Structure formats: structure tokens, C-alpha cells
Amino acid sequence: MTINLGRWGILLKVLPLTALFCLAKWITHLMQWEIGKFDSQMGSLLAAATFILAFMLSGTLNDYRASEDMPNQIANAVETIQDTNLFIAARKPNYDPSPLTAELIEILKSVLLCLEQDKPFVRAENAITQLNRSLVPLSEFCEPPLITRLQAEQAKIRLLVARIESIRDTDFLAPAYALLQILVVASSLALLMTRADDLYMSLIVSGLLFSSFIYLLLLIYDLDNPFEYHGKSSVDVDLSVLKRSRDQLNMRLLESSEPQTSI
Structure with a gap:
């Protein structure tokens, strides 16, 4: 039985971090380092982190959907030129189509080379x-109208x-990533340092919230670069149509x- 890394890759990265967070939460409780209980300020912090995560996810997802169709559009343009x-x-029997086919x-x-080997696009240009x-x-x-179309x-x-x-080569709203990272770290520390009456329920709820924040953060980073083909991303754009x-x-x-050749 094989694991679909495209579906579960991010979760496999998050699970060890969640285990470390729960261990740190348990140690913090045993050492009595918890400095407060869940209150309205804590809820506001979690709400702010959730809002920024949702905003960044929406923006990067829109870019990803646009990127997903770009290889299809390139292939369609190339095939349109080849059809002509x-x-x-x-x-025209005197016309040789081979040179143009070779250029395409x-x-x-x-x-494909620039994308799969992460090289500059000078050769493609x-x-x-x-x-x-x-x-x-x-x-x-x-x-002439046909040449204009080509x-x-x-x-x-x-x-x-x-x-x-x-x-x-660029990030979606790069300055927003700084705020996003600050809020995720602050929320994680707040979850770690907040006590509850039931330790096990606190571990479950805090662990789920921490996993969700980290998972969405990694997903946003993956969606922000859908053309990364080095095993680092789980949501790369499919290049099979170009191939x-x-x-x-x-x-x-x-x-x-x-x-x-036969002649």
C-alpha cells in the first residue's frame, strides 16, 4: 500500500511538529509554567491568525488556479502553430514544415528544462x-493575416x-508573510502557555489548533510556488500536457x- 504524497505530504511534515508541541505542552503543565487561562484576548489572537491565514490562502489559491492552466495554454498555442x-x-508541396516543427x-x-531543473528562462525566451x-x-x-495569427x-x-x-521567482504579498509568521508563532506560544482544567482535553484542542495553523502555513507556501519540482512541494502544477x-x-x-532518410 503506497501513500499519496501529493495528498498527505504536508500532513506527514506537520505530525512530528505536533508531537513535539504536545510534549512541550505536557512539560509546561508539569513544570507549572502556564501563565494564564483561555480568555477573550486569547480568542482574539486566534481569530486574527485565522483571518490572516484565510486571506493568504485565498490569494495564493487564486494564483495557483491561474497557474494550473498555463501549461495547457502553452501547449495549445504550440499545437495551433503546428496545425497551421x-x-x-x-x-503547398514545396513547403517543408520540419524547421518550424523543430523550433516548436x-x-x-x-x-520543461527551466521548470524541472529550476533554471533561468533565458533558453526558453x-x-x-x-x-x-x-x-x-x-x-x-x-x-499575411495567417502570419499575424501565428x-x-x-x-x-x-x-x-x-x-x-x-x-x-516571487512571493504573493511578501510583507504579509512576516505578519502571518508572527501571528502563527504568537498563537502557538499562547496555546502552549495557556492552562485548562482538563489536561488531556487541553492537549487535544491545542494540538489540533497548532496542527491546523502549521498545516495551512505550509500549504500557503506550497501554493505560492506551484512550479517547484524538487520533491519539496506537494501541489506542483502538472506538466504532462507539455511532455x-x-x-x-x-x-x-x-x-x-x-x-x-530512405532516399
């Missing part, structure tokens, strides 16, 4: 620019790559080169 490429090749494959390869080399011979076989798809790919780079498009273009390129 094959359409012109079918109409390079775009997909460079984007260069590959998108180099697409112009293959659009020049294509323009000799088709009408250039619009090229601009779309460039914009999506720039957005992915920005999302990967599938790359493989399909590679297959078409090989098929188109077979007759030339």
Missing part, C-alpha cells in the same frame, strides 16, 4: 524568439512564460524525415 504549419504543408519542439523542451526564423519561409506560402500565438507563449517565471505535446511533435518530425 501542417495545413500549409498540405496545400525546442520551445517545449526549454520550458531565446527559443521563442528563434521561432521567427521559421516563420519567414512560411510567410512566402500563406497570406505571431499572436507566439506572443501568447512569451507572455505565459514570463508569468510562470514571475510566479516561480505529451513535445512527444507528439517529435513523432511527427521523425515521420516527416523518414522518406528523406
Whole structure:
């Protein structure tokens, strides 16, 4: 029986911290270091931490949903250019679609390389620019409006790559993370130092609240960078559509080169 790390990865990180918190809570009770009981001020602190967590989670979740569709949009733009490429090749026997197909494959390869190996997007940006080399011979076989449409798809790919780079390399409202961390630490210390009449009930409630705060904090950090492919994140954006498009273009390129090889 295997464990789905994408679903349970964050919880597995939180459980040891929760165990340490409960142990510290128990020691604090035995040493009589608890300095107060749960009151309205304690409730206000927990409410403030919950509000900031909800605000940050909502913002990062919206960014994640937008990011989730970006690989699909890149693949769709590449395949749209390739469809036009094959359409012109079918109409004009003198036109060779292979160079443009190779350029599209390079775009997909460079984007995947930059994401999976956490490298700068310079190679991807260069590959998108180099697409112009293959659009020049294509323009000799088709009408200007069609080239304008292909250039619009090229601009779309460039914009999506720039957005992915920005999302990967920047934080969502970075100053808010400082306040969030302060409130989570303060709430955890307050839970640790607050006494209750029933120790075991206090351990259960405090442990659940601590686990929830830490879990949501780690989830927000994961959602804030959905393009992290080094086993550090549990909610990475799926890149299978880019790989599938790359493989399909590679297959078409090989098929188109077979007759030339046989000759």
C-alpha cells in the first residue's frame, strides 16, 4: 500500500511538529509554567491568525488556479502553430514544415528544462524568439493575416512564460508573510502557555489548533510556488500536457524525415 504524497505530504511534515508541541505542552503543565487561562484576548489572537491565514490562502489559491492552466495554454498555442504549419504543408508541396516543427519542439523542451531543473528562462525566451526564423519561409506560402495569427500565438507563449517565471521567482504579498509568521508563532506560544482544567482535553484542542495553523502555513507556501519540482512541494502544477505535446511533435518530425532518410 503506497501513500499519496501529493495528498498527505504536508500532513506527514506537520505530525512530528505536533508531537513535539504536545510534549512541550505536557512539560509546561508539569513544570507549572502556564501563565494564564483561555480568555477573550486569547480568542482574539486566534481569530486574527485565522483571518490572516484565510486571506493568504485565498490569494495564493487564486494564483495557483491561474497557474494550473498555463501549461495547457502553452501547449495549445504550440499545437495551433503546428496545425497551421501542417495545413500549409498540405496545400503547398514545396513547403517543408520540419524547421518550424523543430523550433516548436525546442520551445517545449526549454520550458520543461527551466521548470524541472529550476533554471533561468533565458533558453526558453531565446527559443521563442528563434521561432521567427521559421516563420519567414512560411510567410512566402500563406497570406499575411495567417502570419499575424501565428505571431499572436507566439506572443501568447512569451507572455505565459514570463508569468510562470514571475510566479516561480516571487512571493504573493511578501510583507504579509512576516505578519502571518508572527501571528502563527504568537498563537502557538499562547496555546502552549495557556492552562485548562482538563489536561488531556487541553492537549487535544491545542494540538489540533497548532496542527491546523502549521498545516495551512505550509500549504500557503506550497501554493505560492506551484512550479517547484524538487520533491519539496506537494501541489506542483502538472506538466504532462507539455511532455505529451513535445512527444507528439517529435513523432511527427521523425515521420516527416523518414522518406528523406530512405532516399
